[in-house]
Amino acid sequence: DGGITQSPKYLFRKEGQNVTLSCEQNLNHDAMYWYRQDPGQGLRLIYYSQIVNDFQKGDIAEGYSVSREKKESFPLTVTSAQKNPTAFYLCASTRDRGQGDTQYFGPGTRLTVL
């Protein structure tokens, strides 16, 4: 089955620690995205990548970093510089490079800072 996988499903972090969230897709999609979802605020774009070895900041990139070394993988690192990292993180992909293409989402990772 083709799809997007995210791991872990739940993640707990102590203040001051960096953590990395995994996102893998086997859809052969060009573009991948990271969103953050907070209650009542919808989805906010953190970073996106339209091609391997290239990525762009979204609306709320501060305190986050990404890499795109392989087409299938787009890991997100939440650094200690992110002041309020507790949230639900969603990874998505599109077949083509345009954001307006249908975005397919993974199951999400819920990050809690202790």
Added chain:
Amino acid sequence: QKEVEQDPGPLSVPEGAIVSLNCTYSNSAFQYFMWYRQYSRKGPELLMYTYSSGNKEDGRFTAQVDKSSKYISLFIRDSQPSDSATYLCASGSARQLTFGSGTQLTVLP
């Protein structure tokens, strides 16, 4: 002003009711319109995708786009308890996709 506005609800309806979910958008360049359904603690799944204006029907779901008023609607006929979820609208162009904040729907048996 947010580019995509959506009434957060919550909205409760009895089983079998017709549900109307709505969004407005402000960017006249937007040409892509989508509705996603998100169950609790899950990733959103695409329900409907519309390009430009018009209606699109898929089973019990109908999506409407009125570009003149910048209004997007999703209608659910014969609603079922399994339709209970948060519904997200999204609008955008090739370069940008903006999501609404979501409407929480509960269909009561």
